[in-house]
Amino acid sequence: MIEIISGSFKKPVVANDLKQYFKNKENLEGRLWFGYPVIGGIEGATTIDALFVSPAYGIFLFDLIEGNKIDDRSEIQDQLINHITARLLKKKELARRGKLKVEVNAITYAPACRTKVQEFEQENPYYSYAATREELDIFLEKNSKDCKGLYPLILSVIDAITSLGKGHKRREIKKKDSKGDKLRELEKSINHLDFQQEKAVIETSDSVQRIRGLAGSGKTIVLALKVAYLHSSNPNWDIAVTFKSRSLKQQFKDLITKFTIEQKGEEPDFNKISILNAWGGVSNPGIYYQFCTENGVQFYDFNSAKRLFYKDIPIPFDGICQKALDETSEMSELNTIYDVILIDEAQDFPDSFMKLCFSFLKVPKRLVYAYDELQKLNEESMSTPKDLFDFDLRNPEDGTRQDIILKKCYRNSRPILVTAHAMGFGVYREEGLVQFFDNPILWEEIGYDVVEGRLKPGYRVKLERPDKYSPKFLESHSDLDDIIQFRAFGDKQEQAQWIADQIKCNLSEDELQFGDIMVIHPNPRTTKSQVGIVRKILFENGISSHIAGHDTPADIFYYNRSIAFTQIHRAKGNEAPMVYIMDTQFCNNRDLSFGKRNILFTAISRSKAWIRVCGYGDAMKQLVKEFDRIKKNDFTLDFTYPTKEQMERINVIHREKTKDEKKKIKQVKQSFTDIMESIQSGEIQREDIKPFYMELNKMLGIKEYD
């Protein structure tokens, strides 16, 4: 089966012909791109009409001729071959004595120019032309070269992400199989995009496109690559990319620069690419700010937004985006700046912001948004494209996919990811599930296979992550017991001492570097004071540490030779090979709203290799027990799918409570306590309130005792 990816191409008739030709070859394995990659040239960048790479056949470039006019194509073929060859030669494993081990072949395909083709072939036999499929067959066979071993490497060059591997810190490894050694091997693994990721990068519709996937499925890389590709192939477009986490700004800038250089051979023109925060302000451009200034709408900064909306809308940003939209809905002609807007972390934005971006686009409105499938567990919580833009996503058989799901997770190994999901949902929790997907299809969409039972309410089901969505190399480096550990300590001092000792060991025997370690605290309110206990012990042992800053745009997450401590919100968007979570008991309080389980999920999914989940007290012991059940089930999810009634109850009990609701609950609890005390003290008799509690019993569905 050949994986076909269609970028922007301008010769639809002959391209489709070629596509059909390859589709008919059912037993052939390989990848076929249209309109990709981009190559830089003296007259600007062009895209390659078609490129085919196959482990059994090698590398083939197609120069396509639409229509019946054709000139001599030798120069063009030379150009194409030279460009791709130059790129491949950069990888030393692909070269031998200055030449490619797998040579690049080029052919001009011009089905409507039969006679001319024959002429050219005779005049200059060094350059190949074809006008029929049979001639293509002959060409492929004649030039085939087995390159199975080099295939992943070749793909990585074409994906233009070889630069991703670079920039890794040099490691001084003295001990074989130390954690540092294992990391070095992990880092070497060849990066190339999988089919879904490539589709997400290269295929762009002239409308909305949605990319969803788990944390760690490479969405940010995909978006950055997409920006680089769109910019290279459409240098006149004004492109904007926006996101919630501040840490992404620099990441995007670096990635887009790297990828553009790799594709086009030159730096991107940042006059045409805007990497913007969502909100923005006078000193710091943002989409909302630009929208306001371009369209003469009042701009609100955080303080004024909070003052305006503090009572009514939970998220001030939602309020001001909606306000901006309302004020411009009357206007007949909005100032639209962008040809395409890409939104990362869309799940963290209110609908009003999405709509604002949409209206800020020039026609055709190209909006690409990516979101973490699991930050909003109910599909309903993330508004559908239909709700947002009155638009149904389509995935035509032969066209650009508008709804792409990235199921493969590259950051977290299977045991870590399954643990994160199990804890996030409370699958093995003593008191039962905490939250659940509304739609069972989502399980498969995030990369789980049903191996036993069925995803139907009331039925038992067993879910597993197959290798193809959770690459084995992510977990094969260490024992399972080394990869994940849950530990309950007696008190906070014991926890602090253990973590500090472990970090000491990480930096010495384990040969890890300072930047390989992250310590996460789940409660932002108490982070600074609680992490102090561990940081103090580290300091007294000569190890510097810091609390990852959150107050300047030049946000440094890692300081040189210092261990990063962070609260959960700041940890988002970052990852580390060795992650410690401390005070995890916070995530298991009696008063369970699913927000705390989400925090646990986010924290666990920060780890690229090892994780230590620590806490103290009984609540932590319960979490340890919960994890033991995951282990016992071999990191599969084995449970009874909740019934509709059960699901409603889970949602009710565990939904996020607003401030007013919390206050009301507190008041009611206090009333109940007062009542109980009065009964105990004898002030009130049971008989006095019998009709009330009978009614209450009925309402709560509790059995009567009388």
Next chain:
Amino acid sequence: MIRNFRNEIEQFTIKCIEYGLCLHQNKPIIRNNSIIVWAGETGITSALKNSRYLEKYEETRNSQNYNLLMADGALIQLRYLFSHDRRKVLIKHSLSFLPKPTGISLQEIPEEEEIEESAFVDIIPIPLRFDYDGESHADMEHPKSHLHIGEFRNCRIPVCSPIRPITFFHFILRSFYYKDFNENFDDGFFIRDRIEKTITSSEAKLLHINIV
């Protein structure tokens, strides 16, 4: 005295770490047996003497030239110079408090649950520096020990004597971190023996800073 001072700085640093008052820190070290400074110091502060405060602050922070980076972004620097001879006399000191200037503040949405009260109050940050120079001084013009407020060139408020680290920390905590001070410290922690007065009698007739 040199070792005591360094220990004072280290002890206070540990307390700041413990109570979550600082985001990042550098160990105080003794160089050439006569200088107390933070580990990793580079000459950046002298290079930036004539730059705007905003730039000074940014460069200082980015190059990690401080003893403490406080939770609100303020930088604290302590430098002491002692004589080389055995008597180890204090020759100079420079104790700075560099608050985060406006202009780099949050225009963005702060991450949820991170909002400090100060986000709603209009605090104008002003850098402070306690300088002591035992050797170059001029009665009334340039007191041996004085306080600089802001970047005013001739603002030198006379101070009664050199300031030891713990006294400086006491002053900073009480003045700018009162809530944290109350929650985690008591005044007793900071009281030490007085240092000999260096203020002249005519300077003492001006409005000045004194420790009784």
